Amino acid sequence: MSNVRRESAKKEPARDPAIASVDRPVPAGVNAAGFGSDVVADALRALDIPYIALNPGASYRGLHDSLVNYLGNERPQMLLCLHEESALAIAHGYAKVTGKAMAAAVHSNVGLMHATMAFFNAWCDRMPMVVLGATGPVDAVKRRPWIDWIHTARDQGALVRGYTKWDDQPASPAAAREAVLRAGWIANTAPRGPTYVNLDAGMQEEKLAEPVPPIDTARYMPEVASAPSPDAVVKTAALLRNAKHPVILAGRVSRDPEAWNKRVALAERLNARVITDLKVSAAFPTDHPLHAGSPAGSILAAEAVEAIRAADVIVSLDWVDIAGAFKQAGGTVAAKVVQLSVDHRLHNGWSMDYQGLPPVDVLLACEPDVAVPALLEALGPGGPRTVVPSSHQFPKLAEGKLTVDHLADSLRRAVGDRPVSLAHLPLSWNGASWPFRHPLDFLGSDGGGGVGGGPGISVGAALALKGSGRLALAVCGDGDFMMGCTAIWTAAHYKIPLLVAVANNRSFFNDELHQERVARMRNRPVENRWVGQRISEPDIDIAAIARAQGAQGFGPIKSADELGSTFAKAIAAVDAGHVAVVDVWVEPGYTAAVTAAMTRKSD
Numbered sequence: 001m002s003n004v005r006r007e008s009a010k011k012e013p014a015r016d017p018a019i020a021s022v023d024r025p026v027p028a029g030v031n032a033a034g035f036g037s038d039v040v041a042d043a044l045r046a047l048d049i050p051y052i053a054l055n056p057g058a059s060y061r062g063l064h065d066s067l068v069n070y071l072g073n074e075r076p077q078m079l080l081c082l083h084e085e086s087a088l089a090i091a092h093g094y095a096k097v098t099g100k101a102m103a104a105a106v107h108s109n110v111g112l113m114h115a116t117m118a119f120f121n122a123w124c125d126r127m128p129m130v131v132l133g134a135t136g137p138v139d140a141v142k143r144r145p146w147i148d149w150i151h152t153a154r155d156q157g158a159l160v161r162g163y164t165k166w167d168d169q170p171a172s173p174a175a176a177r178e179a180v181l182r183a184g185w186i187a188n189t190a191p192r193g194p195t196y197v198n199l200d201a202g203m204q205e206e207k208l209a210e211p212v213p214p215i216d217t218a219r220y221m222p223e224v225a226s227a228p229s230p231d232a233v234v235k236t237a238a239l240l241r242n243a244k245h246p247v248i249l250a251g252r253v254s255r256d257p258e259a260w261n262k263r264v265a266l267a268e269r270l271n272a273r274v275i276t277d278l279k280v281s282a283a284f285p286t287d288h289p290l291h292a293g294s295p296a297g298s299i300l301a302a303e304a305v306e307a308i309r310a311a312d313v314i315v316s317l318d319w320v321d322i323a324g325a326f327k328q329a330g331g332t333v334a335a336k337v338v339q340l341s342v343d344h345r346l347h348n349g350w351s352m353d354y355q356g357l358p359p360v361d362v363l364l365a366c367e368p369d370v371a372v373p374a375l376l377e378a379l380g381p382g383g384p385r386t387v388v389p390s391s392h393q394f395p396k397l398a399e400g401k402l403t404v405d406h407l408a409d410s411l412r413r414a415v416g417d418r419p420v421s422l423a424h425l426p427l428s429w430n431g432a433s434w435p436f437r438h439p440l441d442f443l444g445s446d447g448g449g450g451v452g453g454g455p456g457i458s459v460g461a462a463l464a465l466k467g468s469g470r471l472a473l474a475v476c477g478d479g480d481f482m483m484g485c486t487a488i489w490t491a492a493h494y495k496i497p498l499l500v501a502v503a504n505n506r507s508f509f510n511d512e513l514h515q516e517r518v519a520r521m522r523n524r525p526v527e528n529r530w531v532g533q534r535i536s537e538p539d540i541d542i543a544a545i546a547r548a549q550g551a552q553g554f555g556p557i558k559s560a561d562e563l564g565s566t567f568a569k570a571i572a573a574v575d576a577g578h579v580a581v582v583d584v585w586v587e588p589g590y591t592a593a594v595t596a597a598m599t600r601k602s603d
């Protein structure tokens with residue numbers, strides 16, 4: 001047994017007994033690394049990762065064997081997925097809850113091609129994951145005819161290099177161990193993101209001539225702490241002390257409740273208006289009196305725009321798109337801008353997900369969680385505060401229809417006061433529907449706008465939430481659900497409780513609004529906007545698709561009266577450990593503000 005295994009055995013990650021009981025191999029009696037891929041498996045265990053989501057393939061049959069017969073399918077345990085995109089989406093969702101990388105494995109160039117969008121979603125969402133891939137033998141002499149040749153590429157990592165933090169193709173078992181440790185370390189270091197290690201099939205399958213010398217793996221993954229410069233903290237505190245209309249843009253922050261409390265304390269100390277973003281996880285109580293308007297995605301609420309216009313100092317807690325927010329507020333913003341972020345360390349020339357270059361007067365180059373307490377300390381105690389009541393209002397429900405607002409209202413009533421994590425929301429969601437009061441109440445969007453990520457991300461989040469006492473709940477559009485629905489089988493197979501409500505408008509409706517806009521700009525018939533967009537004739541039986549994969553399926557629900565009792569049954573099923581999918585036929589439609597922004601004739 002190598003040192004790596006003994007070292008890592010000290011810190012076993014939490015495992016769920018029901019999941020651990022699935023897919024048990026017979027003991028293989030192997031206790032010493034004998035092949036290249038055994039060394040890779042040891043390194044993976046040293047990363048302290050409980051699960052590896054995968055779709056199999058011969059390019060990594062060596063590693064597959066090591067995971068089953070050398071590690072005994074534990075730490076990491078395999079989670080079989082029916083598509084590589086859902087394997088990575090599950091790792092993405094897991095990271096959204098834990099802040100830590102899970103692993104995924106994908107077969108050769110073809111599996112990697114299937115996984116690309118999920119890489120991109122995680123990259124844009126700044127979520128860590130360690131992806132292992134494989135290539136046919138690099139040594140051409142060892143290739144099987146045809147198949148090993150088509151599944152070998154000169155530079156496989158190039159497929160995803162533009163949207164991964166780092167990739168490698170190690171040539172020996174010792175180099176592969178180093179690559180896996182580095183991949184875990186880099187992925188988990190802010191700004192976080194996916195990493196990719198491509199394992200040569202020949203290297204994996206080769207017998208070890210001699211044991212790989214043991215190392216103390218923890219020493220190769222040091223903690224990376226970053227702190228704001230003291231000068232920048234002093235400057236920011238001075239700006240904020242004099243601010244009459246400060247605004248906080250609460251963006252990418254952690255799931256830590258203590259950090260949440262500090263953000264609330266900072267806003268209250270400054271009496272600052274706070275704006276939050278549905279693109280990222282809950283960052284501030286959305287029904288707090290200081291919260292400006294309802295949280296929105298790319299189109300900000302009117303109150304948020306007003307607050308930005310009126311601001312004299314704006315503090316961005318790693319807000320995803322400062323330049324875009326300013327553009328919506330009319331372009332030039334008079335306020336001084338303070339940015340708390342390390343995101344600039346990640347930007348590259350392939351992807352423009354870094355958004356427009358915003359004006360920044362002071363940069364605190366660290367994660368917001370670190371800088372907020374420093375700012376609070378520098379500011380010192382404030383004077384007495386006038387407490388204003390929250391102006392939060394739930395959306396008014398239209399009569400005689402079943403809309404997404406009805407779905408949200410009924411679901412909110414059905415869950416009552418229990419802790420719930422909204423793992424995913426559809427584009428049609430109204431931010432006023434559901435207040436967020438804890439960092440795990442909402443886990444943000446797919447990150448990269450890649451439709452189809454919703455189901456897998458939700459399964460990964462549910463996996464991480466299992467046993468936490470929180471109900472994992474996702475609301476997906478029908479287009480999103482259908483593209484990623486095979487993740488449901490993985491949840492059913494591994495006994496991961498999850499409730500998915502499908503806001504089924506029988507359409508890729510977002511794009512109906514785009515076609516409407518083009519028709520308006522060109523004076524062409526708006527009534528044709530549905531052509532090439534509607535998903536009907538035949539209607540898809542979403543509940544049957546759920547049942548076919550071992551989940552409980554409900555619906556289609558076509559009247560608002562049936563929602564409450566159906567959600568009650570679905571929640572009971574989830575409480576009993578099942579996956580439940582509720583198909584709700586909603587009227588196509590977005591909030592008035594989003595519809596107006598999307599369909600107006602010109603910008």
Ligand SMILES: Cc1ncc(C[n+]2csc(CCOP(=O)(O)OP(=O)(O)O)c2C)c(N)n1
Nearest residue numbers: 428449450451477478479480507508509510
């Ligand atoms: C992979 C991918 N394909 C296509 C799109 C373009 N697109 C953006 S939203 C959308 C519609 C999604 O449909 P659904 O999930 O049903 O939500 P709805 O718009 O109906 O509310 C599409 C096709 C995309 N963003 N990603």
Ligand SMILES: [Mg+2]
Nearest residue numbers: 478479507509
């Ligand atoms: Mg739809």
